[in-house]
Amino acid sequence: MNWKFVILAAGLALPSCSSLGGGEYGFSDYSLVSVRRLQVGDGRLSVTPPRSWNRHRPILFEDIRAVEDWTLNGPLLDGMSFVTGLKSGKSLIRQRRRASQQVPAFRDNMTPPEIAAMIESLYRVRGGAVDFRTLSLQPRPFLGTNGFQLDYEHLDEDELWRRGRAVGAVINGQLYLILFDAAKAHYYDAALPDFEAIIASAELKA
Amino acid sequence: MCPRCLELSRRSLLVGGGAAAAAFHTALAQARVRPVDMVPLVGAGYRPTERDEIGLWKEMERVEEEVADSNLLITDPKITGYLQNIIGTVGGPAARDFRIYLMRIPEFNAIMFPTGFAVVFSGLLLRTRNEAQLAGIIGHESGHFLRRHMIRSWRDQRRKTDIFSIAAMAAGIGGAGAGVWLGDYAQLAELGTIVTLFKYSRDMEAEADAMGVKLIANAGYEPMEISDIWQQLIGEEEASARYRGKKRNRGYGLFETHPASESRMADLRTDALELTVPGKVYDNHRARFMEVVGPLRPTLLDDQVKLNDPGASQYLIETLAQDGWDGLLRFHEGEVWRLRNRPGDDVRADQSYAASVAYPDAPAEAWRWHAVSLMKVGRSAEAKAAFGRYLKMKPDAPDAAWVRQMIG
Numbered sequence: 380m381n382w383k384f385v386i387l388a389a390g391l392a393l394p395s396c397s398s399l400g401g402g403e404y405g406f407s408d409y410s411l412v413s414v415r416r417l418q419v420g421d422g423r424l425s426v427t428p429p430r431s432w433n434r435h436r437p438i439l440f441e442d443i444r445a446v447e448d449w450t451l452n453g454p455l456l457d458g459m460s461f462v463t464g465l466k467s468g469k470s471l472i473r474q475r476r477r478a479s480q481q482v483p484a485f486r487d488n489m490t491p492p493e494i495a496a497m498i499e500s501l502y503r504v505r506g507g508a509v510d511f512r513t514l515s516l517q518p519r520p521f522l523g524t525n526g527f528q529l530d531y532e533h534l535d536e537d538e539l540w541r542r543g544r545a546v547g548a549v550i551n552g553q554l555y556l557i558l559f560d561a562a563k564a565h566y567y568d569a570a571l572p573d574f575e576a577i578i579a580s581a582e583l584k585a
Numbered sequence: 586m587c588p589r590c591l592e593l594s595r596r597s598l599l600v601g602g603g604a605a606a607a608a609f610h611t612a613l614a615q616a617r618v619r620p621v622d623m624v625p626l627v628g629a630g631y632r633p634t635e636r637d638e639i640g641l642w643k644e645m646e647r648v649e650e651e652v653a654d655s656n657l658l659i660t661d662p663k664i665t666g667y668l669q670n671i672i673g674t675v676g677g678p679a680a681r682d683f684r685i686y687l688m689r690i691p692e693f694n695a696i697m698f699p700t701g702f703a704v705v706f707s708g709l710l711l712r713t714r715n716e717a718q719l720a721g722i723i724g725h726e727s728g729h730f731l732r733r734h735m736i737r738s739w740r741d742q743r744r745k746t747d748i749f750s751i752a753a754m755a756a757g758i759g760g761a762g763a764g765v766w767l768g769d770y771a772q773l774a775e776l777g778t779i780v781t782l783f784k785y786s787r788d789m790e791a792e793a794d795a796m797g798v799k800l801i802a803n804a805g806y807e808p809m810e811i812s813d814i815w816q817q818l819i820g821e822e823e824a825s826a827r828y829r830g831k832k833r834n835r836g837y838g839l840f841e842t843h844p845a846s847e848s849r850m851a852d853l854r855t856d857a858l859e860l861t862v863p864g865k866v867y868d869n870h871r872a873r874f875m876e877v878v879g880p881l882r883p884t885l886l887d888d889q890v891k892l893n894d895p896g897a898s899q900y901l902i903e904t905l906a907q908d909g910w911d912g913l914l915r916f917h918e919g920e921v922w923r924l925r926n927r928p929g930d931d932v933r934a935d936q937s938y939a940a941s942v943a944y945p946d947a948p949a950e951a952w953r954w955h956a957v958s959l960m961k962v963g964r965s966a967e968a969k970a971a972f973g974r975y976l977k978m979k980p981d982a983p984d985a986a987w988v989r990q991m992i993g
Contacts, residue, residue, distance in 0.1 A: 476829075477829045477830060477831050478829070479825050479826070479829055479894045479896075479897065480892040480893055480894045481893050481894075482893065483893055483924050483925070483926045484926055486926060488961060490957055490960075490961070491984075491987055492953070492954075492957060492984060492987070493923075493957070495984075496891075496923075496924065499891060500891050500892070500893050500924060503888075503891050503892055504892055504893060509657055509689050509690055509691070509888070510689060511891075512983075513983045513984065514983055515983045515984070515986065516983055516984035516986070516987045517984070517986035517987055518986065518987055518990050527987065530983075534656060534657070536657070536690075538655060538656040538657060539656075540656075
């Protein structure tokens with residue numbers, strides 16, 4: 380469509396967006412992970428992926444240390460995020476203090492429904508979700524403790540339905556969470572076994 | 586976290602840049618446009634005859650196909666039929682030609698496209714308190730069409746810039762559709778791009794204001810409601826900005842095109858007084874409005890409150906509560922505090938949940954969050970009772986398994 384040219388034309392006038400460029404400037408923001416036990420996030424959690432995923436290179440000022448992002452087919456189709464020891468008062472994503480709409484900060488006394496609501500706001504505020512449906516919230520052991528599993532789906536402003544599963548627990552007042560989110564058509568089912576294998580392999584550093 | 590968020594912020598950056606580059610309207614003070622001078626420039630069944638406008642219509646027909654097919658549309662015939670009736674009442678001579686689409690986007694916006702189809706965002710339905718206000722906004726958008734603002738603005742851009750590239754063509758189309766603030770949903774793929782690139786001039790907005798007031802007054806709606814809804818929107822933006830410690834300035838959109846928004850309010854009030862015929866009965870049709878929009882409010886409020894914009898949401902809830910508090914509004918008041926999540930907010934939130942569950946229309950979720958609050962302060966017997974109430978109201982709740990574990 381014609382107006383796509385306008386987006387491109389406007390883009391050329393902006394010099395400093397190459398660090399967010401997703402790879403089209405000749406270098407990659409991703410590196411392959413090996414199929415062996417790996418430390419993720421800030422290093423306190425380790426997992427063994429069943430095949431090579433692509434690890435997103437942390438971006439200064441944009442990413443936070445307690446969170447690491449992976450993808451198999453690109454972030455618009457699927458993604459996995461590891462939250463390793465998010466402290467009370469911190470949020471899942473870096474945000475401007477004066478942004479009108481904000482993802483709520485994590486608190487160490489949060490119950491699973493509150494963590495689920497925080498994840499929902501992440502998608503609504505930063506992910507462009509216009510509809511978000513909680514499919515189920517249930518208890519599930521995680522990292523040897525009482526955790527929870529949240530299943531959800533959301534319709535985003537790019538008109539695609541996506542589906543996600545998050546498994547997490549609060550340990551010593553910090554949030555540990557592995558979250559998988561993918562296009563509902565094909566990609567979710569295709570990589571869910573990877574996610575489950577990774578959850579099963581997850582271990583805290585002693 | 587949320588790898589897609591990076592992609593999105595990048596895209597909105599590009600769209601935002603385009604919008605800023607395209608804004609070159611002059612800001613001249615102007616006299617009030619009198620409603621009596623606003624005669625429609627198109628009649629029923631209008632079709633373009635000049636080559637450039639025919640081209641514009643062809644493009645727009647493709648856009649309408651996409652809109653009509655969008656996943657984001659709310660298609661419940663009760664609400665879409667209601668909106669179609671309103672535009673059929675305040676659409677002037679083109680009333681029967683207009684098409685109207687409702688999109689689920691939690692922002693205040695309505696956009697008229699050059700071929701006579703309008704897109705209303707669900708956030709607009711949440712912010713209007715009666716049918717007269719909704720008809721006022723729709724009448725304003727009809728005014729843009731009846732005064733041929735789209736083709737006029739496009740021709741004006743071409744004359745000024747002397748660019749005939751594809752980009753300029755597309756930008757002109759953008760000018761045609763540009764209504765009011767599109768918010769962060771400027772990311773909305775194609776639609777967002779075309780509607781944010783250009784804006785109507787202040788003169789055109791003044792014309793559409795005058796035309797809109799005239800259209801609704803003629804249809805028997807209380808004309809003063811229009812200035813009330815604009816005033817309310819400014820109030821909401823101010824509350825949102827003040828809350829985050831910044832000035833009301835969203836960069837581009839409705840209010841930047843109109844730095845003199847106070848004088849615009851004054852003009853709208855003068856228009857309303859001028860149009861009011863002594864002895865004629867005007868109505869705001871709130872009862873009819875609530876019958877159709879009321880059932881959508883739980884979803885609309887949910888979409889707004891979960892954006893965690895406490896200043897705006899609290900202002901909005903208090904505004905709606907001017908028509909009377911109920912369990913739904915008290916519940917969402919609690920949600921605002923809970924999501925804000927500052928020290929002491931848990932107590933404030935629970936006060937609202939507790940108030941909510943005292944109303945017969947309290948949503949099941951109010952019982953659930955009330956129970957969570959009770960549990961956290963150690964009142965476990967009461968918490969279990971409240972959880973039980975939640976499950977009774979919503980036996981197949983998605984979190985039933987977790988709740989049952991809490992009840993023990």
